[in-house]
Amino acid sequence: MARKRNANREEIAGVEGFTDEDDKQQPANSVDDVDDLVSELDEEVIIDEPDEDLIAQASQGLSEVAEDETFDMLSPALEGELSEDPVRLYLREIGEIELLSVDHEFWLATRIEAARRVNVLMRDHPIARRGQQITTNIYMALSDELIISWSRLAEDTQRLGYDTPDFTKIHMEALQLRQTWAITTPSYLRAYLDNGRWGVDHFWDQVARNALTVFIFLYLLPEETAMAADNFFAQKHKMPSLAPYLVEQASEGEPKKRARKTPSAEDKTHEEDLVRLPAESQLRSTLEEVQFRAQESRQMLIRSNLRLVVSVAKRYLGRGSSFLDLIQEGNLGLLRAVSKFDPSRGYKFSTYATWWIRQSISRSIADQARTIRIPVHIFETFNRLMQVQRQLTQTLGRSPTPEELALEADFVDAKDKQLIQRVKGEPSLIPHEVHMRWNQAASKVVQVLRAAEEPVSLESPVGSEDNSMLGDFIEDEEAQEPMDAAAREMLREQVKNALAVLSPREREVLEMRFGLLDGKDHTLEEVGQAFNVTRERIRQIEAKALRKLRHPTRSRHLRDFLS
Numbered sequence: 397m398a399r400k401r402n403a404n405r406e407e408i409a410g411v412e413g414f415t416d417e418d419d420k421q422q423p424a425n426s427v428d429d430v431d432d433l434v435s436e437l438d439e440e441v442i443i444d445e446p447d448e449d450l451i452a453q454a455s456q457g458l459s460e461v462a463e464d465e466t467f468d469m470l471s472p473a474l475e476g477e478l479s480e481d482p483v484r485l486y487l488r489e490i491g492e493i494e495l496l497s498v499d500h501e502f503w504l505a506t507r508i509e510a511a512r513r514v515n516v517l518m519r520d521h522p523i524a525r526r527g528q529q530i531t532t533n534i535y536m537a538l539s540d541e542l543i544i545s546w547s548r549l550a551e552d553t554q555r556l557g558y559d560t561p562d563f564t565k566i567h568m569e570a571l572q573l574r575q576t577w578a579i580t581t582p583s584y585l586r587a588y589l590d591n592g593r594w595g596v597d598h599f600w601d602q603v604a605r606n607a608l609t610v611f612i613f614l615y616l617l618p619e620e621t622a623m624a625a626d627n628f629f630a631q632k633h634k635m636p637s638l639a640p641y642l643v644e645q646a647s648e649g650e651p652k653k654r655a656r657k658t659p660s661a662e663d664k665t666h667e668e669d670l671v672r673l674p675a676e677s678q679l680r681s682t683l684e685e686v687q688f689r690a691q692e693s694r695q696m697l698i699r700s701n702l703r704l705v706v707s708v709a710k711r712y713l714g715r716g717s718s719f720l721d722l723i724q725e726g727n728l729g730l731l732r733a734v735s736k737f738d739p740s741r742g743y744k745f746s747t748y749a750t751w752w753i754r755q756s757i758s759r760s761i762a763d764q765a766r767t768i769r770i771p772v773h774i775f776e777t778f779n780r781l782m783q784v785q786r787q788l789t790q791t792l793g794r795s796p797t798p799e800e801l802a803l804e805a806d807f808v809d810a811k812d813k814q815l816i817q818r819v820k821g822e823p824s825l826i827p828h829e830v831h832m833r834w835n836q837a838a839s840k841v842v843q844v845l846r847a848a849e850e851p852v853s854l855e856s857p858v859g860s861e862d863n864s865m866l867g868d869f870i871e872d873e874e875a876q877e878p879m880d881a882a883a884r885e886m887l888r889e890q891v892k893n894a895l896a897v898l899s900p901r902e903r904e905v906l907e908m909r910f911g912l913l914d915g916k917d918h919t920l921e922e923v924g925q926a927f928n929v930t931r932e933r934i935r936q937i938e939a940k941a942l943r944k945l946r947h948p949t950r951s952r953h954l955r956d957f958l959s
Contacts, residue, residue, distance in 0.1 A: 483719060490702040498744055499583040503573055504693040505739035510612045511690030513538075514683060531679040538613050545609035552603045561588050561607060563629050567622060570614035577693060585611055594742040601742070608740040618682050697734055697745065698727075704746055705730055708753045715761050722757055729756025767851045778848035781805055781841065798845075802837035809833065887957045894950055901927070902941035909938055 496504070517534045550560045565584045572579050585607060593600045614622050705726035712722050733749035741748075762775035770778075784805045788796035802808055803816060812830050819825040826834075854867030876884070891912065895903045908918045908926065920931035927934065945951060 486720075486723070487706065490699075490706070493699050493702065495703075496697070496700045499579070499586055500577060501697065501745040502583055502586050502739055503577045503579065504697045505737055505745060506573065506608070506612065506615070507577065507686075507693040508690050508697070508734070508737075509608070509739055510615055511687050513612060514616070514686060531676055531683060534683070535616075535679060538616060542610060542613040545606040545613075549603060549606040549610065552599060552606065556599060556603070558591075561585065563610075566607070566611050567614050567625075570611055571619065571622065573615055574619070574689075577689075577696070589742065596742075601740070604740045604742060616682070616686060618678060694734055698730060701730055701746060701749055702727070704749060705753055708750060709757060712757050712761060716766060717761055717764060721760070721764075725757050725760040726753045729753040732756065770847055774844060774847055777844050781844060798838040798841045799834060802834065802841045805841070807837035807840055883957070887954075890953050890957070894945055894954060897950060898941050898944060902937055902944075905934060905937045906941050909934075 514534060517537055546563075553560050562584070569579075569584050572581075589600070589604050589607065594604055614625070617625065705723055709719065709722035709726045713719060717725075729752040730749055733745070733752035736752070737745055737748055739745075758776075759772055762772045763769060781801060784801055785796060788800060788804060792800075796804075803813060806813070808816070812833055815830055816826060816834060823831075852866065854865065854870065856866045858864045858866050858869065895906065895912075898906070905923055905927070907913050908923045909920075911917045918926075920934050923934045924931040
């Protein structure tokens with residue numbers, strides 16, 4: 397039963413009720429010739445605000461949306477031009493890279509997955525922690541996993557009513573993948589899984605995981621060992637067990653020989669079910685080749701999807717980041733997608749990578765594009781409010797109120813929303829508690845809209861002649877009024893004149909007590925320590941000085957400032 401792969405684009409872009417109107421209504425940007433170049437990109441991709449949770453949720457049901465359509469990076473008129481523009485040069489370079497087919501993506505990802513599984517075994521194996529050679533032990537562990545996976549694969553396919561995949565064809569495809577990833581014939585394993593409900597049915601996902609485990613194991617085996625395992629399966633219709641390469645310790649100067657002993661009948665039966673592994677050195681060389689091919693595949697998978705990054709990045713022009721910055725951030729998301737992609741899940745790599753690319757770009761815009769940084773979750777909430785606001789504006793023919801935005805953007809609980817919509821024509825029928833929660837949700841909407849407002853520079857010119865700045869019209873609340881500043885300066889002069897009639901010691905005591913010099917009032921104890929006298933003596937000096945200043949001939953100059 398062939399599975400339908402062409403799902404509705406709106407269903408995919410609308411995972412969790414999420415559609416991105418923001419990307420569809422982007423303002424035009426003037427990036428000169430670069431915009432003309434980018435407009436040549438014709439590949440269609442899913443456009444949505446990437447999110448960690450959405451990636452995990454949508455990965456289960458993503459269809460093949462980002463189809464490898466034709467990318468004409470440069471128009472014929474521009475093809476022959478020589479330019480030093482880095483964007484133009486970058487687009488010309490990636491435009492020469494061929495796109496990958498679905499099968500090629502699957503094979504490259506399988507190579508990477510095989511190396512990843514070997515690395516996990518090398519890291520977690522108990523012998524690895526003791527620093528010993530573990531190559532043979534890795535293959536022994538993989539052998540056990542092969543037997544278990546094939547047994548589960550046969551049981552699952554029988555339960556689902558399908559034939560078990562052809563072991564020999566899987567083996568031949570694995571041998572081809574060892575030679576090159578650019579295989580010209582279609583993938584038998586992928587075609588087999590596509591005939592079921594791969595990526596849709598949970599049981600078929602288990603079938604795919606077990607089938608991929610068998611495929612990876614045969615890919616990791618040395619060629620002669622894989623051939624022996626295939627012959628064993630053809631004769632006995634079961635998976636063989638792997639046994640290490642046995643040698644006996646020879647004396648110095650003598651060659652090593654295979655261990656020989658007189659086998660019992662039970663040993664002979666057990667020996668017939670074994671396939672011997674090559675020597676440790678040959679296995680180590682095989683795993684080194686696996687790692688090299690994985691690195692080569694990783695680079696190829698990245699390079700062939702650079703145009704997908706450009707196609708996604710151009711949708712985010714005009715949001716505060718340059719085009720090259722958007723491409724760089726998208727490339728980081730592509731690297732992350734390569735490291736996280738699981739070929740057993742049943743969807744295209746380009747579909748999966750689109751989510752990571754979008755998430756990386758949107759996060760960078762939220763973090764770097766604004767003068768005043770706001771948290772990413774506030775930025776995403778603001779984008780969602782903008783989408784709802786545009787929809788309501790088109791529906792209502794006016795700007796929606798914060799209460800309407802809170803209701804449509806699901807800032808209100810589902811039960812409260814149903815009640816409000818049911819009695820919308822009669823607000824008096826809404827219970828007080830529900831109305832309070834609705835008002836709180838509307839307040840949150842206002843806070844998000846205010847937080848996401850673009851800052852305006854105080855150096856922005858005002859007027860047609862550009863001789864005034866915006867900052868000139870904003871009150872400085874900390875600055876003094878001119879009249880108050882003049883009065884304070886006059887008071888300072890009068891106090892200074894009044895203190896001139898006192899003795900130096902009396903003047904210094906009053907200046908310290910009332911903070912006339914540094915603005916800090918000092919206690920009697922502190923002033924006494926400064927003059928090395930008692931606090932009582934300081935109090936007497938202070939009282940005497942104040943009596944002098946209260947004399948009408950001296951105080952009349954200060955009385956006008958009391959009002």
